[in-house]
Amino acid sequence: xxxxxxxxxxxxxxxxxxxIPCARACELGFYKSAPGDQLCAxxxxxxxxxxxxxxxxxxxxSYYRAAQDPPSAxxxxxxxxxxxxxxxxxxxxxxxxxxPPLDKGGRxxxxxxxxxxxxxxxLGQCETCSNGIRFVPQQMSLVQGGLxxxxxxxxxxxxxxxxxxxxxxxxxxxxxRFAVANITTNQAAPSQVMMIRQESTGQNSVTLLWQExxxxxxxxxxxxxxxYEKDKEMQSYSTLKSKGTSATVSGxxxxxxxIFQVRARTSAGCGRxxxxxxxxxxxxxxxxxxxxxxxxICLTLITGLVTLLVVLICKKRHCGYSKAFQDSDExxxxxxxxxxxxxxxxxxxxxxxxxxxxQAVHEFTREIEASRIKIEKIxxxxxxxxxxxxxxxxxxxREIPVAIKALKAGYTEKQRRDFLSEASIMAQFDHPxxxxxxxxxxRSKLVMIVTExxxxxxxxxxxxxxxxxxxxxxxxxxxxxxxxxxxxxxxxGYVHRDLAARNILVNSNLVCKVSDFGLSRILEDxxxxxxxxxxxxxxxxxxxxxxITYRKFSSAxxxxxxxxxxxxxxxxxxxxxxxxxxxxxxxSVEEGYRLPAPMGCPTALHQxxxxxxxxDRSERPRxxxxxSILDKLIRNxxxxxxxxxxxxxxxxxxxxxxxxxxxxxxxxxxxxxxxxGRYRENFAMAGYSSLGMVMRMGIEDVRSLxxxxxxxxxxxLSSIQLMRSQLLNTNGRRRDL
Ligand code: ACK
Numbered sequence: 001x002x003x004x005x006x007x008x009x010x011x012x013x014x015x016x017x018x019x020i021p022c023a024r025a026c027e028l029g030f031y032k033s034a035p036g037d038q039l040c041a042x043x044x045x046x047x048x049x050x051x052x053x054x055x056x057x058x059x060x061x062s063y064y065r066a067a068q069d070p071p072s073a074x075x076x077x078x079x080x081x082x083x084x085x086x087x088x089x090x091x092x093x094x095x096x097x098x099x100p101p102l103d104k105g106g107r108x109x110x111x112x113x114x115x116x117x118x119x120x121x122x123l124g125q126c127e128t129c130s131n132g133i134r135f136v137p138q139q140m141s142l143v144q145g146g147l148x149x150x151x152x153x154x155x156x157x158x159x160x161x162x163x164x165x166x167x168x169x170x171x172x173x174x175x176x177r178f179a180v181a182n183i184t185t186n187q188a189a190p191s192q193v194m195m196i197r198q199e200s201t202g203q204n205s206v207t208l209l210w211q212e213x214x215x216x217x218x219x220x221x222x223x224x225x226x227x228y229e230k231d232k233e234m235q236s237y238s239t240l241k242s243k244g245t246s247a248t249v250s251g252x253x254x255x256x257x258x259i260f261q262v263r264a265r266t267s268a269g270c271g272r273x274x275x276x277x278x279x280x281x282x283x284x285x286x287x288x289x290x291x292x293x294x295x296x297i298c299l300t301l302i303t304g305l306v307t308l309l310v311v312l313i314c315k316k317r318h319c320g321y322s323k324a325f326q327d328s329d330e331x332x333x334x335x336x337x338x339x340x341x342x343x344x345x346x347x348x349x350x351x352x353x354x355x356x357x358x359q360a361v362h363e364f365t366r367e368i369e370a371s372r373i374k375i376e377k378i379x380x381x382x383x384x385x386x387x388x389x390x391x392x393x394x395x396x397x398r399e400i401p402v403a404i405k406a407l408k409a410g411y412t413e414k415q416r417r418d419f420l421s422e423a424s425i426m427a428q429f430d431h432p433x434x435x436x437x438x439x440x441x442x443r444s445k446l447v448m449i450v451t452e453x454x455x456x457x458x459x460x461x462x463x464x465x466x467x468x469x470x471x472x473x474x475x476x477x478x479x480x481x482x483x484x485x486x487x488x489x490x491x492x493g494y495v496h497r498d499l500a501a502r503n504i505l506v507n508s509n510l511v512c513k514v515s516d517f518g519l520s521r522i523l524e525d526x527x528x529x530x531x532x533x534x535x536x537x538x539x540x541x542x543x544x545x546x547x548i549t550y551r552k553f554s555s556a557x558x559x560x561x562x563x564x565x566x567x568x569x570x571x572x573x574x575x576x577x578x579x580x581x582x583x584x585x586x587x588s589v590e591e592g593y594r595l596p597a598p599m600g601c602p603t604a605l606h607q608x609x610x611x612x613x614x615x616d617r618s619e620r621p622r623x624x625x626x627x628s629i630l631d632k633l634i635r636n637x638x639x640x641x642x643x644x645x646x647x648x649x650x651x652x653x654x655x656x657x658x659x660x661x662x663x664x665x666x667x668x669x670x671x672x673x674x675x676x677g678r679y680r681e682n683f684a685m686a687g688y689s690s691l692g693m694v695m696r697m698g699i700e701d702v703r704s705l706x707x708x709x710x711x712x713x714x715x716x717l718s719s720i721q722l723m724r725s726q727l728l729n730t731n732g733r734r735r736d737l
Pocket of ligand 1: 379382387435451453454455456457459505
């Protein structure tokens with residue numbers, strides 16, 4: 001009998017040799033696909049033969065052989081789930097990325113399928129996504145570990161189930177395994193306005209009606225009606241805005257065909273224009289007037305013309321800051337190539353106008369998964385909770401440092417809403433001098449607002465720490481930044497109400513950004529806020545008189561506060577009105593007294609402060625003017641050389657108390673009055689025994705006293721300067737008497 005030496009096919013070293021009798025049935029664990037003289041082969045991996053003489057090895061339980069796999073191929077199984085599935089939502093699109101499964105089931109033909117489930121109410125009630133959603137590059141049989149899904153609905157929960165499959169997945173009876181990513185889409189522009197019809201037509205006007213788009217995706221701020229003479233769109237077109245779902249377009253030519261289109265706008269942007277609607281205006285009716293009517297028409301026209309001329313002349317004569325208040329929207333429109341261009345108008349939306357403020361949070365902010373944030377240390381605390389430093393790693397982006405405001409534990413629903421309203425406000429801003437919101441965490445128990453991190457913290461403490469260390473151009477640069485941030489906010493129609501150096505943050509490049517939005521911070525968080533007789537809590541020293549007395553807050557009252565911030569900056573974080581009581585501040589300001597120029601403050605800057613503190617708010621400059629004044633000063637620094645001398649008309653707070661040297665007979669009394677009594681020895685040792693001698697002291701004399709804190713030296717110098725001016729003032733009055 002012939003015998004053959006065969007090698008176990010799964011033993012590459014050839015060590016597992018066995019003598020197999022030829023033409024005999026294969027042993028258990030071996031197979032031979034056809035009878036005859038061929039060799040018996042060992043059953044491939046994950047397969048077995050159940051009896052002797054097997055022609056094929058059957059796969060072990062849970063292992064399979066694909067139709068195209070030869071009998072010699074190992075049996076394989078479906079892969080495990082993809083790993084590290086991450087999602088990043090961008091408006092109404094989401095990008096999903098994942099890694100290959102850890103167990104590929106023994107095959108190389110891995111592909112991925114994505115199941116989209118739409119969960120209108122909550123994640124427990126999902127249904128298969130409807131048509132209209134786009135999967136790029138495709139939904140099924142993906143070779144790469146990622147895809148982008150677009151055309152999702154705004155503010156909607158979706159669940160994406162990603163499965164890895166291979167050539168044997170379809171053979172397996174085991175339940176399919178998925179990696180799941182649950183997401184909520186963000187804001188999107190509204191869908192197209194569909195139903196538009198003409199309500200009535202005149203010779204010169206057309207009234208249109210339309211329906212709100214099917215998917216407004218937020219609050220519709222306005223509709224834009226675009227219209228033009230038929231076939232003349234390329235030459236010119238006009239637009240009209242309407243708050244509601246109807247509009248009358250007037251000023252049209254009679255008997256002319258016009259084309260109309262309407263689109264809706266939310267804070268997320270404009271939707272697509274509707275289909276066109278063509279309307280022909282009415283034909284003119286021949287008019288027949290008698291002589292009397294013609295005379296009346298002529299007279300009316302002449303009167304109208306004269307009135308117009310008078311108004312124009314008056315407008316031209318009116319100068320100063322108040323002119324700027326009268327810029328109307330019409331003045332801002334301009335013609336370009338025969339087209340009427342409207343200014344890009346964007347308004348801030350008050351989240352409190354939403355029936356459900358949570359809707360505003362979803363509409364404006366990005367939800368961040370708590371696991372993406374690493375909190376590293378606490379950097380401060382307020383009434384509503386703690387402020388921490390941490391790091392944020394969003395998918396596909398590099399890790400960035402962030403500040404995290406966390407709402408304190410045990411919050412009420414109202415506190416949660418108020419807290420998050422700040423994020424809804426901040427999210428609407430995008431300006432280099434306004435703090436940037438990264439997102440919010442609302443789905444975890446810990447509610448957090450995540451913003452860019454500002455290395456130098458708040459401006460007031462930063463200035464106090466660097467007392468006297470900046471040159472005037474750097475200080476004006478700081479003011480310019482704050483002014484630009486405020487100009488942006490005012491242009492959006494946002495009134496801050498608590499503009500103060502403590503609410504400005506400074507980054508490592510000395511860039512200042514306006515922060516602290518939302519209303520709760522004025523009521524609760526601001527230690528400088530005090531209750532007024534009108535009921536509200538107001539930061540008195542920073543607030544314009546009309547806002548204190550009858551709560552008239554406006555961008556003009558923000559300008560007043562800006563003037564106080566200017567003073568804080570130039571006085572390196574000194575407290576405005578020093579230790580005067582709130583009541584004294586209100587009374588003094590009411591009587592016309594204003595803060596004096598801080599030491600070394602250029603006259604031009606003090607003048608700008610005084611302008612911001614005009615009693616009549618229409619006389620105050622607007623932020624746009626403030627920024628251009630500061631720009632001019634930066635360009636011509638010689639105008640910053642002249643420093644303010646003490647002006648008695650702005651000084652009187654000192655006449656009336658704190659620095660009243662006529663009531664401070666001795667050097668000690670005077671030092672006590674400015675709360676620097678601890679330096680009496682320094683003065684005595686240097687031989688300054690009377691106020692007369694003190695008043696003759698210059699900068700060098702004060703420096704030589706050995707008083708270390710720069711701020712105290714400056715306070716002493718300011719006080720000496722004030723005493724001198726007071727002396728002049730008193731002498732003046734005496735002479736007048
Ligand atoms: O003066 P600070 O260091 O700056 O102390 C306060 C504290 O948190 C309480 O408000 C600091 N802070 C607030 N927001 C930020 C931010 N975005 N970056 C850095 N520090 C911040 C603030």
